[in-house]
């Protein structure tokens with residue numbers, strides 16, 4: 001058993017050291033602006049440093065190889081560990097959160113969900129605000145890193161679709177992964193920087209610009225004010241639209257563009273499908289509001305674009321309470337919640353490629369209804385896709401709805417009102433952030449839910465972030481017998 | 483084109499003659515009890531007779547063979563035609579319904595959904611009440627007949643699972659189908675008779691017993707009073723539980739039992755799974771109510787059993803407004819709505835066998851995550867099932883949720899309030915009957931919805947009844963190019 005966990009301890013130790021480094025940012029900033037909470041970050045950094053050193057000491061090994069069982073364990077455990085280290089400073093501040101609240105807030109950060117248990121965000125100390133944004137930023141980086149390196153090798157939800165010929169998971173491919181990781185970090189930094197600069201030029205304070213840049217690119221959605229993005233001008237909203245879309249696209253395309261310098265890398269089926277869906281949803285919502293309700297065109301377009309992109313990229317910023325825009329917009333936003341962005345992006349949700357594969361599977365079935373003897377195969381990005389990958393992408397929606405049903409049911413058993421339970425489970429599993437209803441709607445927060453509900457929703461956010469099966473396999477006896 | 487439709491006209495003509503015969507029942511009964519509405523049925527019977535004769539004249543042919551394209555056309559067109567003939571007397575009475583209302587009511591009857599646009603059911607003339615029950619009864623018979631004869635030959639939603647070796651669709655198998663149809667009719671009549679007798683002995687009036695027997699066995703849910711089953715004693719509720727369960731089981735088992743006289747035919751994977759799910763849901767709901775809320779055991783068990791069985795068999799009777807039983811029961815009933823009964827029964831919903839196949843598919847995937855090179859196959863009732871049948875059963879849930887999303891969205895665009903739109907779409911597609919919320923909840927009705935919403939929901943009920951793809955294929959260009 002120790003042999004199984006040793007390399008996992010090692011990686012978790014390294015992650016703890018990275019978190020230690022990140023904790024220094026709010027500490028230093030807090031110290032410089034005279035925010036007394038900098039001490040909470042100092043303490044957390046020390047704990048995290050010791051914890052990381054201990055794990056590395058336990059886990060050190062001469063050769064470093066990972067079996068696929070260890071990859072599953074590693075994925076789940078590293079997110080758990082990031083969540084708990086992320087929760088530390090929130091429990092050590094002058095106005096400490098309880099354990100369940102702090103873990104919920106940290107999980108919501110690191111999974112880039114953006115649901116919050118804190119009201120009065122604008123009265124929070126700047127160091128805490130910065131920490132929440134940093135958690136989302138590093139969570140976004142982590143999920144892309146995981147999607148381009150580990151997930152294509154695991155048989156979960158059709159992710160093997162993204163296993164390129166040039167990639168395999170063995171010791172000899174480590175240098176290539178190193179290079180890819182460097183490029184990814186560079187691109188992610190550059191995009192964040194560009195986003196922050198645009199925000200600043202468009203009128204945000206430098207502090208707001210930094211925070212919102214981090215939570216935009218990571219499609220996280222934490223804001224620095226209870227009004228979310230509602231207090232900013234239209235230019236800022238359009239900047240957010242652009243960078244949320246960038247965050248919702250497959251980052252592999254940016255990595256390829258960096259090495260090939262060829263715009264043709266963006267001719268990707270998933271990216272094109274994503275843009276088409278977003279454009280379609282914005283168009284019908286704007287049309288409905290302008291034609292039927294007589295709203296002014298430009299203002300409506302801005303609000304529609306911002307809120308649709310915010311929901312479909314699973315960012316979860318709000319610029320207005322769209323539940324007041326009429327029944328059609330509630331229906332539309334409800335459906336957009338499930339779709340999500342592209343695989344290999346910072347977005348959550350069920351992901352565009354699964355809808356594309358499922359649609360193609362059904363179209364193929366439809367064809368075979370009429371021509372039973374025809375032999376066809378489903379192609380993605382021009383390449384034929386093995387049946388089992390298609391089937392596992394299609395089966396993801398079934399699994400998603402089963403997990404959603406179970407989460408909803410347990411929440412109602414804990415006494416949570418049905419609509420809050422149902423939309424809370426959806427928003428956690430899709431990593432969007434806000435739900436529907438008075439309690440957890442765009443204008444509410446998760447503070448009043450019972451503690452057990454917060455723990456359950458924390459688990460749901462991690463399940464959603466890790467494509468469900470990656471975590472669920474750890475609960476099956478066959479995994480541990482294996 | 484005429485050649486394509488000719489045999490379909492012929493079958494629809496025969497169905498119109500059968501409907502003519504059925505129309506005579508409320509006519510004669512109405513005449514005997516002095517109900518002036520008997521004239522509406524006389525007029526409808528004459529129209530239906532002429533219509534049927536015309537169709538048979540158009541469609542007559544020396545040889546009778548059906549291609550698979552014709553089977554698809556036949557399925558959809560026969561249900562459309564039954565709906566329109568069913569709507570006739572509702573528009574010819576002294577207090578006529580409008581076209582959209584009458585069609586909605588007839589579709590809701592013939593698809594055994596049981597949603598109604600009529601309030602004040604108890605003030606309806608007896609002939610109309612009898613007609614609503616008859617529509618459900620014949621709709622239930624029709625859906626079983628279709629499931630055991632036509633659907634296993636169509637490639638929709640994994641229904642080919644039920645294609646037995648001994649069955650194929652060619653002229654030489656017609657005598658066998660004839661025999662099966664006779665047996666089915668006999669069994670269906672016997673079960674209805676037994677149900678009616680039990681109801682009568684337990685205290686219903688003969689008229690109520692006949693009507694409720696027809697809408698229980700067909701899991702239709704039309705009642706003769708606005709209070710649905712709420713006004714009857716506990717014995718009657720338990721009788722209803724038993725016969726709704728009988729209606730939700732695969733009728734093929736009864737047909738086999740009739741010929742083999744061997745109880746082992748009931749050792750069917752779908753039947754056992756269905757009973758297990760129902761027992762589990764009743765147990766947790768009763769436990770929750772008794773332990774947490776301190777309700778009395780027997781009364782709670784009766785109410786839980788009746789309402790759970792009513793929803794999961796997609797009957798839709800209510801004995802109490804279960805939306806007042808707390809959040810957990812709302813969540814539980816919401817989830818039960820989707821499950822539905824067994825394939826080859828009168829129940830709607832997604833069907834138990836699809837959940838079983840999807841679960842087995844996921845368990846198999848889970849196993850392969852750990853043992854990638856293992857070769858396994860999914861078995862059902864002991865027999866290995868081809869991958870494409872499993873995949874199409876799994877894909878059904880994706881299709882279901884897409885159709886649900888589209889229906890909900892169009893309803894909201896028509897101005898229907900979101901929860902009404904969402905649960906109305908669910909209840910129509912699953913053929914359950916009542917939705918959630920003030921408008922269409924267990925205590926409400928569909929009268930106040932806009933006309934276009936009624937048409938859309940009528941279409942949704944037919945889509946749900948015919949397993950979606952059977953109808954949707956008619957909308958694809960490839961079908962007509964075929």
Ligand SMILES: [K+]
Pocket residue numbers: 112113114219220221314315316431432433
């Ligand atoms: K989010």
Ligand SMILES: [K+]
Pocket residue numbers: 594595596701702703796797798913914915
């Ligand atoms: K029903």
